[in-house]
Amino acid sequence: MIDFIQMLINGIAAGSSYALIGLAMVIIYKTSEVPNFAQGEMALISTYVAYMLLEQHQFPSYLAFPLSLVFAVVLGCILEFTILRRAKEPNVLGMIIITIGIEMILMGLVSWKFGAEQKSMPFPISPYDSVMIGDFFVSTLEVLTLVVALCTMIVLFLFFRYSRLGMAMKATQQNPMAARIMGIRTRRILMATWGISSLVGASAGLLLSPVIMQPYMMWDPMLKGFAAAVMGGMTSLPGAVFGAYLLGIIENLFGGYISIEFKSVVAFAVIVLMLCIRPSGLFARHYVKKV
Amino acid sequence: MTFFSIDNLAIAFGGLQALQDIRFDVQAGEVFAIIGPNGAGKTTLFNCINGIYRPDAGNIRFDGRNIQGLRPDQVARLGIARTFQNIELFANMTTMENIMLGRHVFMRTGLFRGAAMWGPRSFAGREERDHRRQVEKIIDLLRLQAVRGKLVGALPYGTQKMVELARALALEPKLLLLDEPCAGMTAEEKQDMIFWIKDIQNDLGITILLIEHDMRMVMDISDRILAINFGQPITIGTADEVRRHPEVLKAYLGEEDHRESAA
Structure with missing residues (x-):
């Protein structure tokens, strides 16, 4: 029983970082209707910016982390403005290829500038510290990740529910044409969604960096986050979060009880199974499109 | 002229x-x-x-x-406001939210002001109340009180057309x-x-x-x-x-x- 609960806790911890990536992908998908495969690498480069500021420029961490998040927002906006907006009469397939292109460029940049070897991020919290909650071990980093993920969800909820920009984003998602006629600058809104999404993704990157930090560090979390988002229906923020935690928990239980070698693969088996039973995802809300 | x-x-x-x-x-x-x-x-x-x-x-x-x-x-x-031949509403929002979006161009409270200011007497609070008052006037005028809190996607066709008109009017x-x-x-x-x-x-x-x-x-x-x-x-x-x-x-x-x- 203790094992089970410990695995559950580990699963929730893993799910938190999947949830952040999943949220980031859903935010972009809802407005741009493109799965952003550059999400992981956008987070990667922001994480390396934090590393650069800390290691090479001796910034204090209370400055370096916020600055890298600001960089993430700017990066998201710039990518949307300079690359995606330039696509003439884009279709989904073309856009996906563009995001994969961005992904490769960013990955190349990081490898070229920082090298492919494992770095050690001077993170204020060591991944080996842990706290005891009752009989269970939880690493401090996992607690922090969970807290950040929960705060991000609350802030996103408040943002979409109550802020003017958030409402404008919702309007743009639901009916871009009507949004424009109501005086909303939909292109600027699109740019802002990329900025926000990049910010959410970068926070996941930063939280992963103490454990693993090399140019491929975001591959696995991004695929899992994407899988979680698909499981949640790709257009639902709560769906992505739910999918992420479900995935994290299943993965850890499977790793603990059945096979540790196939731990990473089981996530995708679950998705295949789920998409067979419920093709539109768990939380899908379909916006009916008029032709 | x-x-x-x-x-x-x-x-x-x-x-x-x-x-x-x-x-x-x-x-x-x-x-x-x-x-x-x-x-x-x-x-x-x-x-x-x-x-x-x-x-x-x-x-x-x-x-x-x-x-x-x-x-x-x-x-x-x-x-210049407009309604459409095929209704173009924000289907997953309520009537009230749809009409409030018509006030978008008048709203001055940005992200940071909105996050920093709380309570009915702050600038953000007063602004919100003024906009809601305007929207209520339009709702009264077009007799949409009964559907104020309903999702517009589920409303009958004729009512949706009225909501669209109300949203256009909210733009003054x-x-x-x-x-x-x-x-x-x-x-x-x-x-x-x-x-x-x-x-x-x-x-x-x-x-x-x-x-x-x-x-x-x-x-x-x-x-x-x-x-x-x-x-x-x-x-x-x-x-x-x-x-x-x-x-x-x-x-x-x-x-x-x-x-x-x-x-």
Whole structure:
């Protein structure tokens, strides 16, 4: 029983970082209707910016982390403005290829500038510290990740529910044409969604960096986050979060009880199974499109 | 100075000349209708005014300035609101939220001010209350109280059309473009709509540009009418003048019917 609960806790911890990536992908998908495969690498480069500021420029961490998040927002906006907006009469397939292109460029940049070897991020919290909650071990980093993920969800909820920009984003998602006629600058809104999404993704990157930090560090979390988002229906923020935690928990239980070698693969088996039973995802809300 | 005028407007899509030589002007306070068979270019004309399409040639002047080439959001800010032929609402939002979005251009509270200011007496709180008051006025005017908190996607068609009209009014427009406001409505709903349009013209003093197929309605509420066919103007005039114009009869009733009616 203790094992089970410990695995559950580990699963929730893993799910938190999947949830952040999943949220980031859903935010972009809802407005741009493109799965952003550059999400992981956008987070990667922001994480390396934090590393650069800390290691090479001796910034204090209370400055370096916020600055890298600001960089993430700017990066998201710039990518949307300079690359995606330039696509003439884009279709989904073309856009996906563009995001994969961005992904490769960013990955190349990081490898070229920082090298492919494992770095050690001077993170204020060591991944080996842990706290005891009752009989269970939880690493401090996992607690922090969970807290950040929960705060991000609350802030996103408040943002979409109550802020003017958030409402404008919702309007743009639901009916871009009507949004424009109501005086909303939909292109600027699109740019802002990329900025926000990049910010959410970068926070996941930063939280992963103490454990693993090399140019491929975001591959696995991004695929899992994407899988979680698909499981949640790709257009639902709560769906992505739910999918992420479900995935994290299943993965850890499977790793603990059945096979540790196939731990990473089981996530995708679950998705295949789920998409067979419920093709539109768990939380899908379909916006009916008029032709 | 005329309130709104279009001069020599032309737009083509590939080889198709969708609009050509369109010119008319609208006086402040007028209800001006545009009629024509399906595919005549009426909605294209609205899209040009809104800035959704960029005309190849011509001038659009509104309230003393040239608005041709402006973006849709800039046009909205100048005070031109619109409803659509096929309803374009935010389907997963409530009636209230839809109408509140019409106030978007007036809202000054940004992200940081909104996050920093709490309570009804802050700037953000006062602003929110003022906007809600405006929206309530419109809800009262169009009698939408019963559906205020309902998701608009689930409302009956006629009610959705009313919500769309309410949202357009929330923009406090000087010029209102109505694209087939009565399409698909029951006879009773049509009567109501005619009534509201007259109210909007008389009580709110809003100038209205109207596209409509229902000839009886057009004749009833328009001060002047422009008839177009195949993107070209046929005639401009009062309801009686346009109704008797032979080209209009031909466009609407077809060649044969016209001969019969002449005989």
